[in-house]
Amino acid sequence: MKIKVFIATTISMCFFIISAFGCPACEKQQPKLFQGLTHGGGPDGFTDYIIIGITVLIVIITLFFSIKWLINPGEKRQNHIKQFILNID
Structure with missing residues (x-):
């Protein structure tokens, strides 16, 4: 089952990558x-480049x-909700 999903x-990703290029x-x-890089016309003026x-x-x-924040979330206070859940004993 897992191999079929992987294949x-x-x-699907190969078709997506191929169709993404212009x-x-x-x-x-x-x-x-x-x-x-893309299909269609590119930026028309200077304002498009700013956007x-x-x-x-x-x-x-x-x-x-x-x-x-994924690597170092920084919630170290003892009354933070994370500490309450981790120390549920």
């Missing part, structure tokens, strides 16, 4: 920086803090 997931017709419509930059910055900050 189905692998095949086709030759779409590459001609996009600026040099984004050619081959993309802000979005990338938000994603990077979110990823940083997610990893940081």
Whole structure:
């Protein structure tokens, strides 16, 4: 059962990865920086690049803090709810 799920997931991911890249017709419509990355037209003006930059910055900050707080959550107080659950005796 697990091997069938693994194979189905692998095949699905391969199709997703292949379809994520742009086709030759779409590459001609996009600026040099984004050619081959996505389908459709790329950013039209300077404001689109600002929006993309802000979005990338938000994603990077979110990823940083997610990893940081997963590795070291920092709840060390004795009255924190985590301590209550761990010391249920």
